[in-house]
Amino acid sequence: MAEETKQAPPPARPPIWNDPVYRALFFQVLVLGGVILGGAYLVNNTLANLERQGIASGFGFLERTAGFSISMTLIEYSEEMSYGRAFFVSLVNTVLVSLVGIVLATILGFIVGIARLSSNWLLARMAAVYIEVLRNIPLLLQIFFWYFAVLRNLPSPRQSVEVFDSFFLNKRGLFSPAPVFEPGFWLIPTAFAVGVVAVIFLARWARKRRDATGQPFHTVYVSLGVLIALPFLAAIVTGFPMTWEYPVLKGFNFKGGSELIPEFVALVFALALYTATFIAEIVRAGIMAVSHGQTEASYALGLRPGPTLRLVVIPQALRVIIPPLTSQYLNLTKNSSLAAAIAYPDVVLVFAGTALMQTGQAVEIIAITMAVYLTISLLISAFMNWYNEKMALVER
Amino acid sequence: MKNSVSVIALAAAAVMFVAAPAGAGTLEEVQKKGFVQCGVSQGVPGFSNPDEKGNWTGIDVDVCRAVAAAVLGDAGKVKFTPLSAKERFTALQSGEIDVLSRNTTWTLVRDTALGLNFAGVNYYDGQGFMVRKDLGIKSAMELAGASVCVNIGTTTELNMADFFRGNSMDYKPVVFEKADEVVAAYDSGRCDVYTTDQSALAAQRIKLKDPKAHVVLPEVISKEPLGPVVRHGDDQWLDIVKWSLYAMLEAEEYGVSSKNVDKVKSGSKNPIHKRLLGVEGDLGKNLGLGKEWAYNIVKQVGNYGESFDRNVGPSTAVGLPRGVNAQWKDGGLQYAMPVR
Ligand SMILES: N[C@@H](CCC(=O)N[C@@H](CS)C(=O)NCC(=O)O)C(=O)O
Numbered sequence: 001m002a003e004e005t006k007q008a009p010p011p012a013r014p015p016i017w018n019d020p021v022y023r024a025l026f027f028q029v030l031v032l033g034g035v036i037l038g039g040a041y042l043v044n045n046t047l048a049n050l051e052r053q054g055i056a057s058g059f060g061f062l063e064r065t066a067g068f069s070i071s072m073t074l075i076e077y078s079e080e081m082s083y084g085r086a087f088f089v090s091l092v093n094t095v096l097v098s099l100v101g102i103v104l105a106t107i108l109g110f111i112v113g114i115a116r117l118s119s120n121w122l123l124a125r126m127a128a129v130y131i132e133v134l135r136n137i138p139l140l141l142q143i144f145f146w147y148f149a150v151l152r153n154l155p156s157p158r159q160s161v162e163v164f165d166s167f168f169l170n171k172r173g174l175f176s177p178a179p180v181f182e183p184g185f186w187l188i189p190t191a192f193a194v195g196v197v198a199v200i201f202l203a204r205w206a207r208k209r210r211d212a213t214g215q216p217f218h219t220v221y222v223s224l225g226v227l228i229a230l231p232f233l234a235a236i237v238t239g240f241p242m243t244w245e246y247p248v249l250k251g252f253n254f255k256g257g258s259e260l261i262p263e264f265v266a267l268v269f270a271l272a273l274y275t276a277t278f279i280a281e282i283v284r285a286g287i288m289a290v291s292h293g294q295t296e297a298s299y300a301l302g303l304r305p306g307p308t309l310r311l312v313v314i315p316q317a318l319r320v321i322i323p324p325l326t327s328q329y330l331n332l333t334k335n336s337s338l339a340a341a342i343a344y345p346d347v348v349l350v351f352a353g354t355a356l357m358q359t360g361q362a363v364e365i366i367a368i369t370m371a372v373y374l375t376i377s378l379l380i381s382a383f384m385n386w387y388n389e390k391m392a393l394v395e396r
Numbered sequence: 397m398k399n400s401v402s403v404i405a406l407a408a409a410a411v412m413f414v415a416a417p418a419g420a421g422t423l424e425e426v427q428k429k430g431f432v433q434c435g436v437s438q439g440v441p442g443f444s445n446p447d448e449k450g451n452w453t454g455i456d457v458d459v460c461r462a463v464a465a466a467v468l469g470d471a472g473k474v475k476f477t478p479l480s481a482k483e484r485f486t487a488l489q490s491g492e493i494d495v496l497s498r499n500t501t502w503t504l505v506r507d508t509a510l511g512l513n514f515a516g517v518n519y520y521d522g523q524g525f526m527v528r529k530d531l532g533i534k535s536a537m538e539l540a541g542a543s544v545c546v547n548i549g550t551t552t553e554l555n556m557a558d559f560f561r562g563n564s565m566d567y568k569p570v571v572f573e574k575a576d577e578v579v580a581a582y583d584s585g586r587c588d589v590y591t592t593d594q595s596a597l598a599a600q601r602i603k604l605k606d607p608k609a610h611v612v613l614p615e616v617i618s619k620e621p622l623g624p625v626v627r628h629g630d631d632q633w634l635d636i637v638k639w640s641l642y643a644m645l646e647a648e649e650y651g652v653s654s655k656n657v658d659k660v661k662s663g664s665k666n667p668i669h670k671r672l673l674g675v676e677g678d679l680g681k682n683l684g685l686g687k688e689w690a691y692n693i694v695k696q697v698g699n700y701g702e703s704f705d706r707n708v709g710p711s712t713a714v715g716l717p718r719g720v721n722a723q724w725k726d727g728g729l730q731y732a733m734p735v736r
């Protein structure tokens with residue numbers, strides 16, 4: 001046998017048009033070329049049509065003065081600044097509402113998902129009712145509900161609800177004292193950063209020791225201690241270089257301090273409560289996917305229910321949970337564009353709204369806006385894929 | 397999901413630029429399909445508003461009906477597309493509608509960069525402010541620091557920015573896409589001020605829980621000439637919309653109304669009447685229309701004054717005075733170019 005193969009002449013190469021490798025390559029090039037040509041045709045045609053209809057095009061508008069105000073600005077902004085700047089302000093608002101929404105939805109979703117599996121009948125029922133009700137009401141309605149229901153019940157600025165004379169809640173938002181930093185303040189965040197680095201090393205060391213000796217270490221408590229103590233020490237050394245600016249009622253409303261607008265609150269509420277129902281179901285499915293034998297084995301080893309859930313079940317469940325969780329995060333981010341319905345100044349409202357209307361450059365602005373959502377979604381996907389890989393089963 | 401829808405609509409419109417045919421030929425298209433597709437508001441009483449049965453009325457609606465009467469001989473052959481301020485221009489640019497008649501202000505940018513043509517002015521307006529009476533405010537100059545509810549995609553949004561910036565006052569814009577949400581937010585106290593065209597303030601006020609608890613401040617901060625709009629690139633269609641509006645104005649100026657139009661047509665010796673109603677000469681031909689184009693408008697829709705009184709005049713719920721919208725002869729700004 002072995003000799004036969006040795007002597008067999010090398011297979012004759014088929015003619016190039018019959019070679020599967022070349023054939024595949026040929027068709028791929030053909031398709032790619034078609035797509036590029038088609039795209040070029042569309043772009044060219046669009047430009048020609050825009051020009052014929054006399055509609056402005058190009059990206060020069062990004063440098064022109066915007067002229068409008070924005071109700072929530074986390075980075076510096078004034079009417080004199082450019083459309084480009086207004087774009088970034090609204091981008092930050094979109095990112096903020098998505099991030100806060102994702103964090104809250106995740107926490108709530110995990111709690112509700114676990115509660116739904118609880119042996120406590122009432123708790124499990126309540127979780128189920130919450131999921132079934134909120135999951136089945138359109139999100140836009142929920143946003144309107146929170147916005148108008150919340151607005152209607154809050155007092156007007158003059159009758160604000162006050163807490164300690166420093167927090168004020170009214171129809172225009174929640175006003176709270178804002179920190180004012182004085183020179184020397186930089187030492188405190190620096191101390192915190194040092195703390196974070198120390199904690200990372202501590203966690204590594206603790207894990208190594210546990211792997212080697214089996215001794216657990218209270219990483220969480222020690223880390224918390226480090227993270228609080230270091231900045232606190234720095235604060236004492238520098239003599240607390242920070243004061244508070246309090247909001248005061250002036251004219252129509254409170255001025256000074258920091259402000260949380262009701263649009264943000266309503267949107268975050270609606271997004272988090274709605275998405276949490278889906279996350280809860282994903283968590284439940286993930287936990288149920290872990291075979292019961294794992295739990296029993298863990299009990300047999302003497303672990304109590306808490307550590308069993310935390311150390312045995314959840315880490316295994318996460319592998320099932322993370323991929324669908326990613327798509328919920330993407331949904332939440334995209335759904336945040338409903339912001340425009342209740343005047344939350346996100347990218348859609350400010351950029352694809354006001355700026356688009358003022359400049360009339362629909363093609364450019366919609367393209368940028370789509371690119372924004374695409375980029376955010378890809379970043380979230382990339383992060384979750386990385387996390388998923390990290391959590392994946394390591395075969396030993 | 398309405399906002400995602402409008403984004404999709406905009407994106408779709410962006411795509412439609414690719415496919416949209418050249419602007420020319422709207423007249424033939426309208427004649428072929430047998431109706432005029434008219435973009436209107438989502439409900440501004442007196443201007444364009446649907447009743448319970450879905451019948452649209454208002455002075456903006458009457459412009460569309462006049463065009464249908466002129467082109468198709470039947471003022472009823474209009475289909476309406478309700479549009480938010482944000483959607484309206486895209487709908488027109490992409491060819492979804494034939495004419496936009498929706499309290500839309502004539503500005504340079506819209507007339508040029510947006511690829512549109514304004515066909516005239518059917519209501520001269522200006523922007524005003526409304527506040528709650530119990531605030532005790534007497535002038536817009538006292539509005540520093542106020543939260544202002546406003547519609548997105550309007551000149552209102554821009555004028556407001558100019559006004560506050562020009563007077564070195566700060567303000568918080570609370571910007572909605574739908575007019576009804578602006579009104580609801582203002583009514584529930586989210587804003588101190590509601591600002592829009594004065595005519596729309598009068599119209600939307602009817603929707604407030606307690607219309608009497610609000611006042612309109614005396615300042616008028618802008619010029620808002622509102623009128624019908626068409627696409628660039630179809631001069632004939634622009635002419636038709638323009639002269640349909642002028643025919644309504646000319647009819648009022650020379651005393652022709654829906655009530656006396658038949659009598660005038662058969663009996664009047666005035667050459668102006670004869671030309672307008674197609675008894676003498678054939679002005680319609682210049683527009684690509686029949687002889688009776690203007691007769692049909694006056695007969696079926698009425699003259700400008702009739703439309704005004706019926707929809708927004710002092711005897712209606714909107715209750716606007718004729719003011720600057722009177723005929724030029726009566727000291728107003730409404731002035732039809734000579735129909736000859
Ligand atoms: N005339 C201004 C404002 C027009 C406008 O849209 N006003 C709002 C405020 S009342 C409106 O009519 N909305 C009605 C709607 O969205 O249906 C413009 O052309 O930009």
